[in-house]
Amino acid sequence: MGVEVVLVAGLTRHDVAEEVWRALPGTVLVRHDLRDLAGGVVRRWVDGELTVLELAHGCVSCTLRLDLLPLLERLGGQVVVDLDPALEPEAVCFALKEIDVRVAAVVAVVDRENWLADAVGGETMAERGLAAAAEDDRTVAQVVVGQAEFADALVLTGAGGDAVLDSVLDRLNPRAPRRDRAGLDVTALLAAIPDDARRGRFDDGFGTLLQGQPPLEAVQGVSVVHFTERRPFHPARLHHAIDVLLDGVVRTRGRVWLASQPDTALWLESAGAGLSVGNLGSWLAAVQDWSDVPEDRRAMASATWHPQYGDRSQELVVITATASPEEITSALRDALVTDEELELADQLEFVDPFAEWHDEMEES
CATH class of the missing domain: 3.30.1220.10 (CobW-like, C-terminal domain)
Structure with a gap:
């Protein structure tokens, strides 16, 4: 049986991933903790049941190849994957090509209070304590921007609204529906994703760069x-x-x-x-x-x-x-x-x- 997955990404995503899981009856929730990945240790939960894995090589690609992909094949059916920040959704979707899987949606969580500062900053994942390995030199900006850009739908957390943030997201991912975490209706959010949304697909770099006809006029300085x-x-x-x-x-x-x-x-x-x-x-x-x-x-x-x-x-x-x-x-x-x-x-x-x-x- 093929697998259908919903990927949930973001630096503050756990409760949203659980909300998505609860809203989709019959699904399995998979979560990884890669904080000790450099030492070859990965903690993985499947519907709350913890398994501690020891990998010969502590790297993101090994986690995908040796654990996540085989796990999804064993589970079958519908799975919600709560992605550790070290697992970027685009890289995960690239790896998923190897198995019989359909990406139903990629949902990214955007923290109103911190996302914009992170997106224009220079702090590294290592400095934030989120690095996947000693040689992980990604910046927090590269991760959070990539998450929001690749997503099919966005969930905004944190208090209040920010017109500058809205203007950035309008241009970064204009086609992705956005909903507030408060009172989130997961079913309505997933239904609002356009039929021709990315859903895990990625291009070769030679396609159109202005995805979704973003507004080109300046708004809020953006x-x-x-x-x-x-x-x-x-x-x-x-x-x-x-x-x-x-x-x-x-x-x-x-x-x-x-x-x-x-x-x-x-x-x-x-x-x-x-x-x-x-x-x-x-x-x-x-x-x-x-x-x-x-x-x-x-x-x-x-x-x-x-x-x-x-x-x-x-x-x-x-x-x-x-x-x-x-x-x-x-x-x-x-x-x-x-x-x-x-x-x-x-x-x-x-x-x-x-x-x-x-x-x-x-x-x-």
């Missing part, structure tokens, strides 16, 4: 910067310009084209003061055989194909909290190669700080 250009970045100047994305910015996501790596599409993502850069693979302009390329990507590339650059382009979406959209746009535009550099690109040797991330990008 703005969306949609930066697009058809010329490469100078790698050293972009590296210098990145600082403008790490102060007063909630989220940056997008594809990057570097003059020093003309065949490779890079993925740049930030949340608060946390930054990650990854390798998306080759631009289609550098690929001879498109037979294995998804149809939607081929269609998107063909619709915007440039006679000289093909599908190479810059596209970044930046959600600001207090940063100046004009300063961000200006800094990114100044990081592009000049006309002279573009003309001599094949002859120039660019200093490329991003090359230092080569091994990390290959792994990702």
Whole structure:
């Protein structure tokens, strides 16, 4: 029998996960505590029954592969999974591809009192006492923003309302229904999730970056910067310009084209003061055989194909909290190669700080 799961994420999520469980008769509640994961110890509850697991390797991927996935296959039916903060919902959904499972919904809990400060901050998970392992260098911002962005529905906890927080969430995840924890009707919340919601799906980085048509006008000082250009970045100047994305910015996501790596599409993502850069693979302009390329990507590339650059382009979406959209746009535009550099690109040797991330990008 296949498994249907509801994932509940958030730094303050326990009572919400239990509320979801109680509202769905016949479901099983699974909860992990990974605070001692670095020592190879994981505590797991299934409907309140505690099991202490000892793993040979104390890591998040081992917890998923050696415990959560086999457990879900054994349980079958409907399961509510209360995710430890170390288990990000997007990574969990990626792992769930290995088994016969349907993600019914991802619900993220947003704490009104702390979420926005966390989302623009630089505190690490280790500093908060939430790190999954000694080498876990994620920031709290990367985790809480990722949770809210990937969710199909949001539950807001804490007293009062915050117009700035609402404006950020309108732009970060405009399609996810939001409900207050007080008087929460779980059935109504899950029913309000759009039929075409993500439900655990993730894209390859080449799809549309403006998910759900977020409002583009500035409200409460919160703005969306949609930066697009058809010329490469100078790698050293972009590296210098990145600082403008790490102060007063909630989220940056997008594809990057570097003059020093003309065949490779890079993925740049930030949340608060946390930054990650990854390798998306080759631009289609550098690929001879498109037979294995998804149809939607081929269609998107063909619709915007440039006679000289093909599908190479810059596209970044930046959600600001207090940063100046004009300063961000200006800094990114100044990081592009000049006309002279573009003309001599094949002859120039660019200093490329991003090359230092080569091994990390290959792994990702």
